[in-house]
Amino acid sequence: MTQPADGSCIFCKIVAGQIPCFKLHEDANTIAFMDINPVNPGHALSVAKGHWPTVAEIPPEVLADVAKTAQKVAKAVFKELKPNGVNLLQANGPGAGQSVPHLHFHIMPRVAGDDVSLNWEYKPGDMAAIKTIYEKLKAAL
Numbered sequence: 492m493t494q495p496a497d498g499s500c501i502f503c504k505i506v507a508g509q510i511p512c513f514k515l516h517e518d519a520n521t522i523a524f525m526d527i528n529p530v531n532p533g534h535a536l537s538v539a540k541g542h543w544p545t546v547a548e549i550p551p552e553v554l555a556d557v558a559k560t561a562q563k564v565a566k567a568v569f570k571e572l573k574p575n576g577v578n579l580l581q582a583n584g585p586g587a588g589q590s591v592p593h594l595h596f597h598i599m600p601r602v603a604g605d606d607v608s609l610n611w612e613y614k615p616g617d618m619a620a621i622k623t624i625y626e627k628l629k630a631a632l
């Protein structure tokens with residue numbers, strides 16, 4: 492699906508071939524390449540070719556293609572690097588830690604004892620508060 496590039500976006504420049512990358516995969520809607528600031532060896536990105544900042548804007552079929560490419564790369568990571576686990580991480584907005592506002596999934600190999608701070612402890616929620624928010628969200632779907 493076509494979507495105008497953003498001239499100031501680093502991932503649009505990679506898609507256009509104006510900035511080099513270690514390209515793992517490319518198809519009609521997606522590109523995957525190595526992250527140049529890896530949290531662990533093998534950290535890669537699956538990126539939409541079009542410039543949509545977040546899940547709020549991207550067409551669902553393109554999001555599905557980006558997820559499929561992330562799965563393809565994750566399978567290669569499992570096969571070749573045999574990590575303890577892999578996180579697929581997709582951030583939306585600066586509050587979620589998104590630094591490049593062009594939709595992408597991280598394929599993040601995990602190593603036992605790494606200090607990547609994605610895991611959290613379970614704290615039981617307040618069921619009344621959960622229900623109130625559930626009702627709001629359900630009505631917005």
Ligand code: AMP
Binds near residue numbers: 582588
């Ligand atoms: P996020 O913070 O979720 O938006 O992730 C953006 C990711 O893009 C970070 O992990 C960066 O290391 C990565 N990144 C930024 N510039 C490049 C680049 N030129 N080539 C590869 N990865 C990049």
Ligand code: ZN
Binds near residue numbers: 500541543
């Ligand atoms: Zn872009």
